[in-house]
Amino acid sequence: MSRRTNPPFPTTPFGLLLVEGGDERGLCEAVAGPAVWQGLVCWYGSGGTDLPFLAALAARDPSIAYARSVGVVLDMEDDPKEAYRIAQETLAAFGATTPPVHGVLAGQPRALGAFLAPDGKSPGSIEHLCRMAVRDPKLSACVDALVGCAQPLHSTAALGAKGWLNAYLAMSPDPRLRFHQAFTAGAGGIDPAHPAFDPLRNFLQRL
Known part of the structure; x- marks a missing residue:
């Protein structure tokens, strides 16, 4: 994982998307479409376990104040409990105090949430x-x-x-x-x- 592989934050409102790798980034860009994607900044690591460290790095960036929301996308793999733990630890860097609910963005002033592929309950991946x-x-x-x-x-x-x-x-x-x-x-x-x-x-x- 390297900060240098990820884009800087703008000083205008944006949605921050954290994903575990380049494949997830490519999928999310294609699925979101150009109009949605232009309003997002996506940072990616080298696996799900990178996400808490990536989040800690993002939370220290002065321009994180412009993030209107933070979303996490990661695979359930074969351990849903561990996937939820990683998602919770990742979002905690931005102030989350409760476990995420799959697919739900909530909170003020910054909405936080996680999408755990494939469906938030079944083992698997994107x-x-x-x-x-x-x-x-x-x-x-x-x-x-x-x-x-x-x-x-x-x-x-x-x-x-x-x-x-x-x-x-x-x-x-x-x-x-x-x-x-x-x-x-x-x-x-x-x-x-x-x-x-x-x-x-x-x-x-x-x-």
Whole structure:
């Protein structure tokens, strides 16, 4: 994690978004859309455990006074209790005193909240949402068959979803696609307007 990889805060009102990595940043930008994204500043780390440290750094920035809200997006992985703990510790840097409620932004004068992918209660990750939003259902069915045949021994649900999505993108018309490029890839990519992303989109629009 490096402060130098993240943009400075403006001296006009903005929403601060903290995410665990570059993939989450790319997803949130695509799902939010340009009009919403231009009003946000996104900082990202190198994993969920970076978020409390990133928040502490942001809270010490003099321009944090211009942040009208702070939102956290992170994966539940296979330990929902730990994900909520990280979210709570992260938001505590900005004055939160109670555990977050998934998808809810609340508080005055600065709204605080967390979105825990995929849905605030199930083990998993943003890749679970992406899997529901792929554009090619025929290719999706082929990847389902491949995974069923290979029976990969992924240690967590999140890794299983990542493996599925990597296989899907590798078989798309452009197998060189990286995650953040898949949202603008057309027929073989991921549809950022898909209803699977609506809860996350609503969270980002309220920041």
